[in-house]
Amino acid sequence: MKKMCVVLEDREVQDNPFQPDMWRIVRRYPLTSDVNFYQARPVDVDEALKMNYMPGQFIMLSIPGEGEAPFCISSTPSRPGLLEFCIRRMGTLTSSLFDLKENQTVGIRGPYGNWFPLDKMEGKDIMIVAGGMGVAPLRSLLLYILDNRDKFGRVTYLHGAKNPGEMLFRDEFFQLKEREDLNCLLTVDKDDTGKWTERTGLITTLFKELGPIDSKNTYAAVCGPPIMYKFVMEHLVKLGIPKHQILMTLERRMKCGVGKCGHCAVEYLYTCIDGPVFSWWDVLHMKELIGRGASDKTIA
Amino acid sequence: MTRPSPKIGVYGFTGCAGDQLMILNCEDQLVDLFGATEIRSFVMAKSDNHEAELDVALVEGSISTEAQLKHLKDIRERSKVLIAIGTCACWGGPQAMKLGDGKFEERYKKVYGNAKITVSKAIEGQPLDAFVKVDMKIPGCPIDKQEFLKSVSKLVAGKHPYLLKSPVCLECKWKENKCLLLDGKFCAGPLTKGGCGAVCPSHNLPCVGCWGPTDDLNVSAEYDLLKEKGFVPEEIITKIRKFGGSGVMELVKNLEKKEAKK
Amino acid sequence: MTELNVHSLARVEGHGGITVTLDGKKVKSVTLDIHEGPRLIEQLVRGMKPEDDVNTVPRICAICTLSHKFAAIRGMEKALGITPPEKAHLTRELMMLGESIESNSLHTMLLALPDFLGYPSAVAMLNDYTDDVKRALRLKKFGNHIMETTSGRIVHGENPIIGGFGKYPGKKALEDIKAKSHEMIPDVKRVVELFAGIEMPKYAEVDKDKVFMSVDAPKKKYHMYGDRTLISNGKDFDVEDYKKYTNERVVAHSFAKRSLYNEKTFMVGANARMINMGKRLGGEAADLLKEHYDKAWLRNPLYNDLAQAIELVWAMESLPEACDRVMAMDDPPHEQPTRLTGSGTGAVEAPRGTLYHHYELKDGLVDVADIITPTAQNLDDIEIHLKLTAERMLAEGKGTDEVRLGLETVARAYDPCISCATHLVTLKRA
Amino acid sequence: MMILKMKKEDLPAFLESAKEWGELWGPTTKDGKTSYAKVDSLSQMDLKATRTVIPPKKFLYPPRFTMFDFDEEGFVERTGDVPKRILFGLHPCDVHGILIMDKLFLETYKDPYYAERREKTLLLGHSCIPDDKCMCFATNTDFVAEGFDLFFTDLKMFYLVWVGSSKGHDLVRMRADLFSRNLDKNDILNYTEYRKWKTAQFKAKIDLTGMPDIFELGYNSPIWDELGEKCLSCGQCSMVCPTCNCYNVVDEVDLGTAEGTRDRFWDSCMFREYSVVAGGHNFRDKRADRLRLWYTHKLQAFIGEFGKPACVGCGRCVATCPVDINVATVSTALKEQEVGK
Numbered sequence A: 001m002k003k004m005c006v007v008l009e010d011r012e013v014q015d016n017p018f019q020p021d022m023w024r025i026v027r028r029y030p031l032t033s034d035v036n037f038y039q040a041r042p043v044d045v046d047e048a049l050k051m052n053y054m055p056g057q058f059i060m061l062s063i064p065g066e067g068e069a070p071f072c073i074s075s076t077p078s079r080p081g082l083l084e085f086c087i088r089r090m091g092t093l094t095s096s097l098f099d100l101k102e103n104q105t106v107g108i109r110g111p112y113g114n115w116f117p118l119d120k121m122e123g124k125d126i127m128i129v130a131g132g133m134g135v136a137p138l139r140s141l142l143l144y145i146l147d148n149r150d151k152f153g154r155v156t157y158l159h160g161a162k163n164p165g166e167m168l169f170r171d172e173f174f175q176l177k178e179r180e181d182l183n184c185l186l187t188v189d190k191d192d193t194g195k196w197t198e199r200t201g202l203i204t205t206l207f208k209e210l211g212p213i214d215s216k217n218t219y220a221a222v223c224g225p226p227i228m229y230k231f232v233m234e235h236l237v238k239l240g241i242p243k244h245q246i247l248m249t250l251e252r253r254m255k256c257g258v259g260k261c262g263h264c265a266v267e268y269l270y271t272c273i274d275g276p277v278f279s280w281w282d283v284l285h286m287k288e289l290i291g292r293g294a295s296d297k298t299i300a
Numbered sequence B: 001m002t003r004p005s006p007k008i009g010v011y012g013f014t015g016c017a018g019d020q021l022m023i024l025n026c027e028d029q030l031v032d033l034f035g036a037t038e039i040r041s042f043v044m045a046k047s048d049n050h051e052a053e054l055d056v057a058l059v060e061g062s063i064s065t066e067a068q069l070k071h072l073k074d075i076r077e078r079s080k081v082l083i084a085i086g087t088c089a090c091w092g093g094p095q096a097m098k099l100g101d102g103k104f105e106e107r108y109k110k111v112y113g114n115a116k117i118t119v120s121k122a123i124e125g126q127p128l129d130a131f132v133k134v135d136m137k138i139p140g141c142p143i144d145k146q147e148f149l150k151s152v153s154k155l156v157a158g159k160h161p162y163l164l165k166s167p168v169c170l171e172c173k174w175k176e177n178k179c180l181l182l183d184g185k186f187c188a189g190p191l192t193k194g195g196c197g198a199v200c201p202s203h204n205l206p207c208v209g210c211w212g213p214t215d216d217l218n219v220s221a222e223y224d225l226l227k228e229k230g231f232v233p234e235e236i237i238t239k240i241r242k243f244g245g246s247g248v249m250e251l252v253k254n255l256e257k258k259e260a261k262k
Numbered sequence C: 001m002t003e004l005n006v007h008s009l010a011r012v013e014g015h016g017g018i019t020v021t022l023d024g025k026k027v028k029s030v031t032l033d034i035h036e037g038p039r040l041i042e043q044l045v046r047g048m049k050p051e052d053d054v055n056t057v058p059r060i061c062a063i064c065t066l067s068h069k070f071a072a073i074r075g076m077e078k079a080l081g082i083t084p085p086e087k088a089h090l091t092r093e094l095m096m097l098g099e100s101i102e103s104n105s106l107h108t109m110l111l112a113l114p115d116f117l118g119y120p121s122a123v124a125m126l127n128d129y130t131d132d133v134k135r136a137l138r139l140k141k142f143g144n145h146i147m148e149t150t151s152g153r154i155v156h157g158e159n160p161i162i163g164g165f166g167k168y169p170g171k172k173a174l175e176d177i178k179a180k181s182h183e184m185i186p187d188v189k190r191v192v193e194l195f196a197g198i199e200m201p202k203y204a205e206v207d208k209d210k211v212f213m214s215v216d217a218p219k220k221k222y223h224m225y226g227d228r229t230l231i232s233n234g235k236d237f238d239v240e241d242y243k244k245y246t247n248e249r250v251v252a253h254s255f256a257k258r259s260l261y262n263e264k265t266f267m268v269g270a271n272a273r274m275i276n277m278g279k280r281l282g283g284e285a286a287d288l289l290k291e292h293y294d295k296a297w298l299r300n301p302l303y304n305d306l307a308q309a310i311e312l313v314w315a316m317e318s319l320p321e322a323c324d325r326v327m328a329m330d331d332p333p334h335e336q337p338t339r340l341t342g343s344g345t346g347a348v349e350a351p352r353g354t355l356y357h358h359y360e361l362k363d364g365l366v367d368v369a370d371i372i373t374p375t376a377q378n379l380d381d382i383e384i385h386l387k388l389t390a391e392r393m394l395a396e397g398k399g400t401d402e403v404r405l406g407l408e409t410v411a412r413a414y415d416p417c418i419s420c421a422t423h424l425v426t427l428k429r430a
Numbered sequence D: 001m002m003i004l005k006m007k008k009e010d011l012p013a014f015l016e017s018a019k020e021w022g023e024l025w026g027p028t029t030k031d032g033k034t035s036y037a038k039v040d041s042l043s044q045m046d047l048k049a050t051r052t053v054i055p056p057k058k059f060l061y062p063p064r065f066t067m068f069d070f071d072e073e074g075f076v077e078r079t080g081d082v083p084k085r086i087l088f089g090l091h092p093c094d095v096h097g098i099l100i101m102d103k104l105f106l107e108t109y110k111d112p113y114y115a116e117r118r119e120k121t122l123l124l125g126h127s128c129i130p131d132d133k134c135m136c137f138a139t140n141t142d143f144v145a146e147g148f149d150l151f152f153t154d155l156k157m158f159y160l161v162w163v164g165s166s167k168g169h170d171l172v173r174m175r176a177d178l179f180s181r182n183l184d185k186n187d188i189l190n191y192t193e194y195r196k197w198k199t200a201q202f203k204a205k206i207d208l209t210g211m212p213d214i215f216e217l218g219y220n221s222p223i224w225d226e227l228g229e230k231c232l233s234c235g236q237c238s239m240v241c242p243t244c245n246c247y248n249v250v251d252e253v254d255l256g257t258a259e260g261t262r263d264r265f266w267d268s269c270m271f272r273e274y275s276v277v278a279g280g281h282n283f284r285d286k287r288a289d290r291l292r293l294w295y296t297h298k299l300q301a302f303i304g305e306f307g308k309p310a311c312v313g314c315g316r317c318v319a320t321c322p323v324d325i326n327v328a329t330v331s332t333a334l335k336e337q338e339v340g341k
């Protein structure tokens, strides 16, 4: 099919922000029982290097006939030319994605949303806290930082999963543990394999191992299941990290990704254009950001 | 990429056969439908039926005899996906409007007396999901042609069908109708799943609820509103239950309990 | 004793089967078993308001939905003391033409014809009879379109209401129907040609004239409703007395009830209408009936298919005037009830025969509802002809499959509507 | 701004000539309901009707339309099939509503579907007679200074015609003979009189000052639960509100092929599915939460962001909601902490 270009009376229609471009799935393998890893390249190779994005941003991915949904980019812009995602089988589109084979195509548009404020984070200590699927956006940030290692201070990476089988990118992180310039701590809630060599316990137990922290000089980035936020935030605030330096990425239902369809609206913000990265301060004063109740009682 | 054509079976239990008829009413698409799928069984439309493994079973009607129940279980076992089509299959339909009132035997006797009927034992009409797992419901009395075709087209393409989840009022407003509730008419629109194109309100007639309950209905608010408009409780409940079957049974019971407390 | 079964009777609406019980070589009995479950609709509508009844009872059957709607409305209007406005009346006539076209074309061309031409379904005929299958679909679609225009939907339209219509069909829609009806005359004539060209098997033929019943349409017209019932023996009766003539009983092999007239079976449907009212036809329908009618119609139920085909011509030819008459009138207001307690019987010709809806209202609520469907009236008659067919075919040494097909062909010729038959009829007045 | 004068009896002739630009649409009343419909001439329009059931947003952003055609190779934008239209008879509130939609659809990430329709639609406003449901005086949208191509203010004998755009001016030029630039003292006095008269027509008592604070204070108010119990979740309020923009997107496939369309249709935050995410978590499971979102969005959040409410006071929610939940009742209930009748 050829793209139509419609000339209106006064001017040519600008690019259509809803227009997906076709990308080819070049690699696809399971990370856990219900999460797959995907690597995609544009069908039109000239496009390959045009996709500029920042860690924390997301794209809208579609399968023609099935629909479209938002997914974080898990790869880093410091390694251009391809995009990586980890996708959990949840419903209609995601299960169709699971049926896709390598070499098949999907529609991608984006990148959308804000991103981790790398300009402000540069020169600071970085603490990344990932729980479960929360790795998806945080891996992008982590890899970006590691690729630009000299621009950042101390980097700590905390990662928790339910059990060893559920830990996304497990092998990748075990390799990272070898690095001197990264403090990488991994934990599982429960070891059901008997072969787990790292910590067990909730992710908050890792905080005990952190030692002294230059809290005012630290940016924390957190992503994980809603229940995790409550406890992790308490710890981070207690450590003295300023609320506006604690960052998190949020999820909402989305149909457009560009602030039109309304679904992700929270008060005057749209999660898709004003987020998905928010600070803990945003969450505290925007009552609805992580749902009624979660932030109600927190005054700290 | 060509996909193998899905093996489909169309079955009917107790109901008016309207949903199967609506399939036959897809005059413009019927030939394509038979071409894009392998219709293994469709007793209402053809004689050469063979009962074997199915990708998709489209089942109409409620279950109201033991023999039907046995047949349904057999269909379920042979089918990858079982779709309830029509309000009878989804919620029980009109024959389930008094579901759970404990008076089925009484009504049955009034009709058949003590006559012995040997074909099968009758049971009170109930929707398919009272007995087997139902993968999807396409409600409607009868189903809407477009909604049905859209769903089947997606199934044939190996995609997931999408049905409107909103109430009739959505399409009613798209048609720019003035709300009949404002005129004190009993419109079941807010309680009823949309997808019909709001035909009745567009004919100045209240929605009778034939699509069955919507995803998220506020029965007690509608009840209060109608009482305020002068309807008596019995009539309100009759109208809510007319097509609601199993979908409103509990809701109405709760309503009645709440009323009794008042 | 052995049995020969047609487990599911295909290409009819609803679920039924045929069981032939053999005692040695002798046919002991033939039964048309109705597997469709009971619905008890008449019990369920008790206590309802009339308006709720008229949107419930059409759900008895999707194919005759408008017949049920019309019969219920007629019964209710009589009970409530309402005389419908003329425009409502004319629009109802129009909608019945639509139902006739839809149902008769579906039954003759898509369900019955494959029997005679030796195909398992109409779709299977597509390669050899492409034009005819497409013609059938076109006709059916047109019938559906008329039903949708008048009743609001193709099936179970709620637009016809007690006292009038929610919204009368617009001028443009009616003009379209009118224009289209002229174009489709050749199509309906082709249906007659096809069925006239079939030599009707004689297995089912009886040696004495059968009894046929239909309504007596008002003003000596051929139409689908009336306040009196005609019997082919020359008698007639007021529809309010329907019970005396269609007394019902329950049989063990079926959830459907049966009717007898004078202890004998009778037949309702298109051939009954042709036999009773055929002389009233005009236009090409009259010519075609004259050309194809013969004494065998009185003895062989298979002619019902041909009668339906001729009726298609009648319906198509009637459309232009029917549309004109509706168009000529302004929309009247809905007529309101003049009483809340009373009784009334509405009789309508569904495509497959006479349908009675009888209501007794008390203080505005349904006290008694009694619905007698055409298929229920035909069931006993069908069984007689099935038995005859089985006996004759077996005597001729026909194979099992052939006998099965013969039986199915006979049963199908009645255009039975099994959902109709099982909606269940009240035995005792409660 | 250019303001011209036109004799009232010249309006039909003007509209006749305007039809050369595109289809003429205007408010018509049939079976007791008013809606914008295609008309041949002024005589078919009902200029006295206060409000249409659905606001003119339906032209710029139809209830359901196709965004893309797709096949296995990809998506092809479906634009270019929109007719050129002249909408006559828009009231100030509706023009304000479109201005709000413009902000949403034309700024950051311009929506090409909206943009195309906006481009191909001329907005010809007309002054109105407020009824007891109109609240535009409280939202400061009872008069309008921008957003339209032409605006006709009915001063009994004359129309004063505001020319709001170059395209509007082009229409005027098609029948320049019908317009005059000679405005005198009387015209000013007439207009002043008209404004006074219009302002005196409002009967609704509503005051939206301080709403952001009141919403903030009332975030946990039981008022929301009470309203939530009454709400039918019918979504009518969103459909009729000129500033509700939410939509859903769904792909449809053609039978037996891999081709199909990506369609977009109006949605409402009053529906449960609206905020449900995969796995079943619903950020606004309670009706109370959904109602609060709707009203917070109109009366608090938008003011915080743009300094004015996202309510243009058209009164459609008042005229529509079967259980009397609307801008007037909700804002009053929040202020007085009591749900009125």
Ligand SMILES: Cc1cc2nc3c(=O)[nH]c(=O)nc-3n(C[C@H](O)[C@H](O)[C@H](O)COP(=O)(O)OP(=O)(O)OC[C@H]3O[C@@H](n4cnc5c(N)ncnc54)[C@H](O)[C@@H]3O)c2cc1C
Pocket (backbone or CB within 6 Å): A058, A067, A068, A069, A070, A071, A072, A073, A085, A086, A087, A088, A089, A090, A091, A092, A093, A094, A095, A136, A137, A250, A251, A252, A253, A254, A255, A276, D276, D277, D278, D279
């Ligand atoms: C900014 C952002 C980033 C995300 N990143 C990832 C990721 O990296 N990996 C991953 O597995 N998942 C991610 N999700 C969640 C992912 O979008 C949902 O799992 C996905 O939409 C489910 O679609 P479905 O069709 O399979 O589910 P269904 O339940 O069938 O959903 C149907 C439709 O509802 C909407 N929807 C449902 N759930 C969500 C949701 N959580 N967010 C937005 N829309 C939703 C979509 O429009 C979807 O098409 C992200 C969500 C957001 C908002």
Ligand code: SF4
Pocket (backbone or CB within 6 Å): B168, B169, B170, B172, B173, B177, B178, B179, B180, B181, B187, B188, B189, B190, B198, B201, B206, B207, D234, D236
């Ligand atoms: S008329 Fe009925 S369907 Fe339409 S908006 Fe009102 S309640 Fe809903």
Ligand code: SF4
Pocket (backbone or CB within 6 Å): D135, D240, D241, D242, D243, D298, D310, D311, D312, D313, D314, D315, D316, D317, D318, D326, D327
């Ligand atoms: S909130 Fe109500 S009054 Fe305000 S613009 Fe929307 S519909 Fe009109």
Ligand code: SF4
Pocket (backbone or CB within 6 Å): D230, D231, D232, D233, D234, D235, D236, D237, D238, D270, D320, D321, D322, D323, D324, D325
């Ligand atoms: S507020 Fe009123 S109009 Fe809106 S969804 Fe609730 S009941 Fe319907």
